[in-house]
Amino acid sequence: MKAMEVRLNVNGEAKQWTIAPGDLLLDVLRREGYFGVKRGCEAGECGACTVLLDGKPINSCLMFAAQAEGADVLTIEGVAHGSTLHPLQEAFLDHGAVQCGFCTPAMILNAKALLDRKPHPSEEEVREALAGTYCRCTGFRKPVEAVLAAAGAKR
Ligand code: FES
Ligand code: FES
Numbered sequence: 001m002k003a004m005e006v007r008l009n010v011n012g013e014a015k016q017w018t019i020a021p022g023d024l025l026l027d028v029l030r031r032e033g034y035f036g037v038k039r040g041c042e043a044g045e046c047g048a049c050t051v052l053l054d055g056k057p058i059n060s061c062l063m064f065a066a067q068a069e070g071a072d073v074l075t076i077e078g079v080a081h082g083s084t085l086h087p088l089q090e091a092f093l094d095h096g097a098v099q100c101g102f103c104t105p106a107m108i109l110n111a112k113a114l115l116d117r118k119p120h121p122s123e124e125e126v127r128e129a130l131a132g133t134y135c136r137c138t139g140f141r142k143p144v145e146a147v148l149a150a151a152g153a154k155r
Contacts, residue, residue: 008068010034011078019065025051028065029075036076036105040134047133050106051075057106057113057132076105079112088112091150097142099135106133111147120151 001020008015010029019028026049029037040048042061049061052074079086085093088108092098097107107130114121114129121129126147130140 004066006065006069008070009072011074017065021064021066023065024061025063025065025068025073026060029060029073034075034077036101038102038105040102045134046102047106047110048102050109050133052109052113055113055116057110074109074112076108079108086112088115088147088150091146092143095142095146095149097146099138099143103133103135103137107143111143111150115147115151121147123148126151 001022003018004021006017006019010032015032017028017032026037026039026042029051030039037051037060038048039061040046044059044062047059049059050057051060052058053063053068053071055072080089086108088111092104092108098104110129110133111126114125118125123144126144127140130143130147
């Protein structure tokens with residue numbers, strides 16, 4: 001297959017990568033070392049591969065890397081500022097909401113997209129934002145509490 005170039009910003013850094021036209025964004029990100037983007041179902045069902053594309057959560061397993069030309073991509077690696085964690089990450093730690101490496105990055109990115117759009121969401125809105133991340137291990141109570149705490153919401 002013919003190679004092509006894609007230019008995009010990942011976590012605030014300009015990147016130019018050689019890809020095949022059929023490469024998935026998920027595969028290219030992991031190939032480039034963004035291992036916080038997880039490969040789960042590869043069918044748009046589990047949400048483990050979530051990244052923010054121009055601020056909106058998308059399943060990177062359903063998108064060709066070529067379609068990200070010119071976009072701003074945020075992965076979990078770019079959420080903290082150096083050694084300073086994002087308030088959502090602090091809240092997840094404080095509330096015992098860090099569950100596993102597959103669902104937690106996606107939950108934090110989905111929560112970030114929500115809080116960026118709506119700084120003080122209702123519990124219902126938080127639950128809706130996290131619903132695209134599949135987990136039948138522990139439930140969503142602690143992550144929901146963490147997101148509400150990060151939003152400064154009174155319970
Ligand atoms: S790996 Fe993309 S939604 Fe499951
Ligand atoms: S998928 Fe991470 S705890 Fe269930």
